[in-house]
Amino acid sequence: LTLISSELEFRLRSSQFGSLLMLQPVLGACAHSEPKFLQNLFRFAVRHSSLSPHEVIFLRGASVDGAFIVVQGVVNYIQSQAPHTSSAALDRNSVDMAVEIAKEKWMFEFALFTDWVASGKLEAGYECELLELNAQEFHGALTGYPAIALMVQSYGIQLMKAVEDDPASDLGDFDLGFYHQEAVNMMPSRFRVMMSEPAVAALADSMVFWRKQSSDVRREVELGKCNLVLGPNGKVKRVVHLVTMHLLRPDGYYLIKVASREKGVVSMAFELPGRKIRTGETATEALRQLIARDFASLQSRLSESRRVGSPEHFEKDSATTGLRTEYIRTGFRVSFDGEISSQMHRLKLHLPRGRDREPLFLETAVLPYGDQSEGGDWNVHFFAWMDRETHSRCSEALEGNAKLASQWISECTEIFARWLEEVRSSMSM
Helix, strand or coil: CCCCCHHHHHHHHHHHHHHHHCCCHHHHHHHHHCCCHHHHHHHHCEEEEEECCCCEEECCCCEECEEEEEEECCEEEEEEECCCCCHHHHHHHCEEEEEEECCCCEECHHHHCCCEECCCEEEECCCEEEEEEEHHHHHHHCCCCHHHHHHHHHHHHHHHHHHHCCCCCCCCCCCCHHHHHHHHHHCCHHHHHHHHHHHHHHHHHCCCCCHHHHHHHHHHHHCCCCEEEECCCCCEEEEEEEEEEEEECCCCCEEEEEEEEECCEEEEEEECCEEECCCCCCHHHHHHHHHHHHCHHHHHHECCCEECCCCEEEEEECCCCCCEEEEEEEEEEEEECCCCCCCCEEEEEEEEECCEEEEEEEEEEEEECCCCCHHHCCCEEEEEEECHHHHHHHHHHHCCCHHHHHHHHHHHHHHHHHHHHHHHHHHHC
16 A cells, blocks of 8 residues: 555545444444545544554553444453452452454444543454544544534534433443434434434335335434434344333332223223333433323322333334334333322223133223313323232233233223213313
């Protein structure tokens, strides 16, 4: 490369290593919007290095100036694991835990958006090659690209907000994880669309996905219903954020939504109270909106909430698009001081247990939500208090049992009729 011009060298490096940089979702979105941006990165911000076996890249406690990705070979990340001790006793009580970081794995992405100190030591396992993206020079390379510069700025701000919104955050040197997805979800619509564009383009080019379908999915992103990600294998995945509320009584029973009635139709449910997290919302803000919409009458009796562990991830195919969809569900535990101040109704169910069928009675409350529609119709949720054993029994009985689901809906329809009669009677008094 010493015999060729600098400009050609940058183009060659961009061609050789550009696909690796685009594995980082923010860089991938930047390159999709501005194809020449990658060459600019290699001109100013990316350094390629070859390392000897066991060569130290940096030590624990060192300031990290940017993100790294392995091009060839393996690097070792060594972190001290110790029981809860004072910092003075850390070194003599700690045990080193080594993790191999293989090809195409990004490290220290947080350093691109905030000051970062390494939690472990990084060294070459054997001969290997790395790309380093310097944070300061990365942001400098955005000069002249105002659209993607604003997108990157928005992402960085929302990433830090996502971390601040999680008081139990335990940040690591690898994988932005949940914080990345929450940051994207909080970005303004036009920037979220930019982040999803590489995936939309892949769908449009797909032989098994119609161009109109890719347009429909893009519209979902614009409306804040989902985000899209393009994986290293070229497969597209939808991402949907949910918030759930674990509403507990002092006796340990918690509230389960067993049905809903909307636009005159009762549909069965068996889930914790929850909703989708909308564009621009944090999980905490979405919880407040859920309480205001569905539990306004109880709001003054609910205690301060706290997160239930880490967000849950589960996947299934979308019923509307057929795309594989990752659901990220953030739960909050909320305590309740007593009973719901609403007439309780008995939901009678016949749950199969062995050869016997014994009835189960669930004390069920009907709570209206939203605005009353024209014609005096109501949108309502049906809630029941359950302990863990009852929840487990219902969950097992409902699996693939269409007859029980039909009975469940029929019982809730009758409960709604009785509830509505009581409401009308009280209003006429």
